[in-house]
Amino acid sequence: xxxxxxxxxxxxxVCTMVISATCSATxxxxxLSSWNDCPAKSAIIDFVQRVTTVDAPDFVPLSExxxxxxxxxxxxxxxxxxxxxxxxxxxxKQLAPNHPxxxxxxxxxxxxxxxxxxxxxxxxxGLLKLVMASxxxxxxxxxxSIVKDWLNTAHHPRFQRRYHELVFQPMLELLVYLRANxxxxxxxxGGGIEFLRVFAEEVYDIPPEQVIGSSIKTNFELRNGVPVIxxxxxxxxxxxxxxxxxxxxxxxxxxxxxAFGNSDGDLQMLQWTDARKGLSFCLLVHHTDAEREWxxxxxxxIGRLDNALDWAKEHHWTIxxxxxxxxxxxxxxxxxx
Amino acid sequence: xxxxxxxxxxxxxVCTMVISATCSATxxxxxLSSWNDCPAKSAIIDFVQRVTTVDAPDFVPLSExxxxxxxxxxxxxxxxxxxxxxxxxxxxKQLAPNHPxxxxxxxxxxxxxxxxxxxxxxxxxGLLKLVMASxxxxxxxxxxSIVKDWLNTAHHPRFQRRYHELVFQPMLELLVYLRANxxxxxxxxGGGIEFLRVFAEEVYDIPPEQVIGSSIKTNFELRNGVPVIxxxxxxxxxxxxxxxxxxxxxxxxxxxxxAFGNSDGDLQMLQWTDARKGLSFCLLVHHTDAEREWxxxxxxxIGRLDNALDWAKEHHWTIxxxxxxxxxxxxxxxxxx
Numbered sequence: 217x218x219x220x221x222x223x224x225x226x227x228x229x230v231c232t233m234v235i236s237a238t239c240s241a242t243x244x245x246x247x248l249s250s251w252n253d254c255p256a257k258s259a260i261i262d263f264v265q266r267v268t269t270v271d272a273p274d275f276v277p278l279s280e281x282x283x284x285x286x287x288x289x290x291x292x293x294x295x296x297x298x299x300x301x302x303x304x305x306x307x308x309k310q311l312a313p314n315h316p317x318x319x320x321x322x323x324x325x326x327x328x329x330x331x332x333x334x335x336x337x338x339x340x341x342g343l344l345k346l347v348m349a350s351x352x353x354x355x356x357x358x359x360x361s362i363v364k365d366w367l368n369t370a371h372h373p374r375f376q377r378r379y380h381e382l383v384f385q386p387m388l389e390l391l392v393y394l395r396a397n398x399x400x401x402x403x404x405x406g407g408g409i410e411f412l413r414v415f416a417e418e419v420y421d422i423p424p425e426q427v428i429g430s431s432i433k434t435n436f437e438l439r440n441g442v443p444v445i446x447x448x449x450x451x452x453x454x455x456x457x458x459x460x461x462x463x464x465x466x467x468x469x470x471x472x473x474x475a476f477g478n479s480d481g482d483l484q485m486l487q488w489t490d491a492r493k494g495l496s497f498c499l500l501v502h503h504t505d506a507e508r509e510w511x512x513x514x515x516x517x518i519g520r521l522d523n524a525l526d527w528a529k530e531h532h533w534t535i536x537x538x539x540x541x542x543x544x545x546x547x548x549x550x551x552x553x
Numbered sequence: 554x555x556x557x558x559x560x561x562x563x564x565x566x567v568c569t570m571v572i573s574a575t576c577s578a579t580x581x582x583x584x585l586s587s588w589n590d591c592p593a594k595s596a597i598i599d600f601v602q603r604v605t606t607v608d609a610p611d612f613v614p615l616s617e618x619x620x621x622x623x624x625x626x627x628x629x630x631x632x633x634x635x636x637x638x639x640x641x642x643x644x645x646k647q648l649a650p651n652h653p654x655x656x657x658x659x660x661x662x663x664x665x666x667x668x669x670x671x672x673x674x675x676x677x678x679g680l681l682k683l684v685m686a687s688x689x690x691x692x693x694x695x696x697x698s699i700v701k702d703w704l705n706t707a708h709h710p711r712f713q714r715r716y717h718e719l720v721f722q723p724m725l726e727l728l729v730y731l732r733a734n735x736x737x738x739x740x741x742x743g744g745g746i747e748f749l750r751v752f753a754e755e756v757y758d759i760p761p762e763q764v765i766g767s768s769i770k771t772n773f774e775l776r777n778g779v780p781v782i783x784x785x786x787x788x789x790x791x792x793x794x795x796x797x798x799x800x801x802x803x804x805x806x807x808x809x810x811x812a813f814g815n816s817d818g819d820l821q822m823l824q825w826t827d828a829r830k831g832l833s834f835c836l837l838v839h840h841t842d843a844e845r846e847w848x849x850x851x852x853x854x855i856g857r858l859d860n861a862l863d864w865a866k867e868h869h870w871t872i873x874x875x876x877x878x879x880x881x882x883x884x885x886x887x888x889x890x
Contacts, residue, residue: 279760356802400762413806423616424806425737425762431803436795436821443824445802458773465693465782466768467804469750469761484773487780 247393250386250544256499257541259534260390263497264397267473274495276473278398283474284464284485285391287405287412287429289519290478290501291420292383293372295510297332298518299379300407303366304346305335311350324349336517344451347408348432352449356410356434359447363414377549380415384501385544387476391420399474404464405429406456406481410447428467430455456481461488473497483524490531498533500524505539584730587723587881593836594878596871597727600834604810605734611832613810615735620811621801621822622728624742624749624766626856627815627838628757629720630709632847634669635855636716637744640703641683642672648687661686673854681788684745685769689786693747693771696784700751714886717752721838722881724813728757736811741801742766743793743818747784765804767792797822810834820861827868835870837861842876 251257266274267281288294297305308318308327318324323342326334335342351359367380375382391401403422405412409429416422431452434445455463461484464472475482475489478501486498502521504511513521528535538545588594603611604618625631634642645655645664655661660679663671672679688696704717712719728738740759742749746766753759768789771782792800798821801809812819812826815838823835839858841848850858865872875882 279754282762409803409806417616425619425804427806434799434802436798436825438824443798443821443828445798445825461773461780461782462771465771466746467762469746469764484780487775488773488782491780 247396248386248389250389250542252541252543254537254541256534256536260393260497260499263474263495264394267495268397276494280470280473281394281397281399282402282468282470282472283394283399284402284404284428284460284468284472284476284489285387286477286479286482286485287403287407288479289503290384290476290482291387291391291403292380293509294519295512296373297336298343298407299372299382300411301335301343301346302370302379303363303411304343304350306366306370307350307362308346318349339517341454344430344432344454347411348449348451351408352432352447354447355444356447357444359410360414363411367415375546377546380419381549382546383419384542385547386542387501388420388547390476391422394474395421400426402426402428402464402468402472404455404460404485406454406459408432409455428455428463430459458484460485464488475499476501477524478503479519479521480524481519483527486524486533487527490533498528498531499536500528500533501536502538504537505542505545507539508545509538511539584733585723585726587726587879589878589880591874591878593871593873597730597834597836600811600832601731601734603832613831617807617810618731618734618736619739619805619807619809620731620736621739621741621765621797621805621809621813621826622724623814623816623819623822624740624744625816626840627721627813627819628724628728628740629717630846631856632849633710634673635680635744636709636719637748638672638680638683639707639716640700640748641680641687643703643707644687644699645683655686676854678791681745681767681769681791684748685786685788688745689769689784691784692781693784694781696747697751700748704752712883714883717756718886719883720756721879722884723879724838725757725884727813728759731811732758737763739763739765739801739805739809741792741797741822743791743796745769746792765792765800767796793818795821798825801825812836813838814861815840816856816858817861820864823861823870824864827870835865835868836873837865837870838873839875841874842879842882844876845882846875848876 248257266272267276269275285291288298305327308324312318312328319328323335323338323346367378370379371377372379372382394401401422403412403416407429409427409431412427412429413424416427433448433450433452435448436443436445453459471492472489473492474497475486476499477486489496490498502513503509513525585594603609604613606612622628625635642664645661649655649665656665660672660675660683704715707716708714709716709719731738738759740749740753744766746764746768749764749766750761753764770785770787770789772785773780773782790796808829809826810829811834812823813836814823826833827835839850840846850862
């Protein structure tokens with residue numbers, strides 16, 4: 217019995233080596249080709265080589281190769297407003313005729329008046345209020361269907377592309393590179409867990425069970441004998457700041473060995489990863505490219521990078537200078553996204 | 554980019570076929586050898602063959618082969634009291650000298666007086682109160698260490714074996730059999746998520762990220778600059794009854810295609826699985842073997858099987874008659890457990 221279990225583990229290891237070897241063979245190009253030669257790229261490759269070299273002092277077994285990624289501003293853009301907030305706005309506007317009281321109540325008022333400055337100031341909690349009001353009182357299946365429709369039709373105001381096309385090409389390559397080296401990649405986002413799961417598998421190749429995010433409460437009930445899960449208009453958990461390591465501990469139950477973020481909301485997740493016994497890797501994406509994307513940090517209402525930037529410098533974490541380090545930001549429009 | 558992602562998926566598929574083929578080759582014996590020839594065994598094998606046969610009408614892709622297992626009474630015994638409750642009792646007794654007020658307050662009073670009947674009546678909520686009082690106010694790492702020590706030293710009163718040796722051999726074989734067929738196996742237990750994770754990987758080969766359970770709240774904080782996660786004396790979530798499908802939706806984000814339980818606490822999880830579009834499999838372990846384990850169902854304080862038994866019969870779910878269907882209950886003591 218136990219021999220059988222140990223045997224199947226060995227087979228998985230062998231297969232992973234097969235995967236790695238196959239990937240090495242097919243990747244005759246640079247697996248991180250959208251990254252310029254820069255300290256950040258070298259640091260990533262060095263880290264991966266150290267934790268994957270068998271018998272080396274920093275070797276990490278497959279089961280512990282957990283990498284966590286923030287989503288907004290780390291895997292895709294978050295300007296001019298969080299994409300999920302835009303989804304909420306579109307939905308609120310759609311539902312507004314049935315809710316006259318929204319005209320006088322924030323954050324709904326600013327949504328209906330297109331007052332994005334006031335809206336942005338309401339922060340993550342404001343976003344979650346809109347999410348609750350606009351997306352509750354329906355089943356999980358119905359919600360997924362609404363999000364899917366929105367992703368397939370809505371376009372970003374600046375780039376005129378669908379929102380899930382505005383993912384960072386260098387980060388897509390990083391996800392593939394880490395997985396080719398036996399990492400299990402997770403999303404840990406302040407965004408809604410059920411919102412993210414609609415596109416995470418198709419866009420990032422990250423399955424639903426590896427997506428962690430904020431959530432509203434749900435209720436299980438039988439409707440005419442058919443079980444459904446209803447979304448309730450009440451916050452369950454906000455996966456931001458201290459919430460991130462708490463959620464990582466709850467969902468994964470292991471300390472990550474690598475963490476990727478871009479804002480103060482990611483600081484605690486990176487601290488938790490950094491404090492692991494043994495080698496770990498912490499990276500912040502610094503938005504420095506006003507031309508191809510946006511440039512913002514300490515004073516931004518969305519994706520503020522202030523304390524985390526100081527902490528990163530003090531603790532020698534890797535900081536990506538988007539303008540300098542990336543030779544591409546988004547995938548080519550014809551890349552099949 | 555996208556071709557690369559699709560390519561790596563194909564490689565994973567090929568590897569899984571390699572795993573399956575290797576397992577078939579090495580398993581010259583019956584992979585479910587502790588199961589007698591019985592309708593339950595036939596139903597399991599038939600289901601697995603149908604969902605894994607490519608191009609067959611019931612074929613299920615690898616990514617959707619999710620199987621969820623209750624723990625208490627399904628993967629290991631739960632008598633005379635939940636094993637985690639015994640852990641709590643041992644811990645409460647250890648801490649009692651510092652808590653004189655416990656002598657007059659339930660459920661602590663019954664713990665200190667060895668009044669197991671009163672204690673059993675306090676049910677899952679009583680258990681969780683004891684867990685909170687006895688296991689909070691410490692870090693997650695400290696808690697894991699205490700549980701590990703207990704598992705290595707405590708012995709079951711009837712069988713005089715360590716608690717994690719009292720797992721069901723037929724269910725261990727079932728876990729291996731499902732995984733060999735590409736299933737991802739999860740625990741969804743009313744027991745504590747951090748309690749379960751201490752032994753689930755070693756005993757069931759189920760990694761922490763595939764363990765779902767009840768939880769208390771936690772807090773992230775820096776202690777002298779070192780991040781820790783503290784366990785707070787407050788219930789976060791009870792993963793029982795309606796809580797099970799809610800937690801499955803939250804943690805996994807996909808509907809399972811197979812669910813295994815043994816009590817009314819598992820009914821909603823099985824209903825949720827059963828209502829999946831496409832083929833699914835629901836199984837209840839019926840404890841009918843007073844000689845080798847225990848015989849109990851509708852009137853038991855612990856692991857009551859009443860409504861779920863009726864529902865299972867009406868909906869033609871698979872019911873295991875432990876006495877008739879299993880030729881072994883626990884692993885042999887010399888099996889390396």
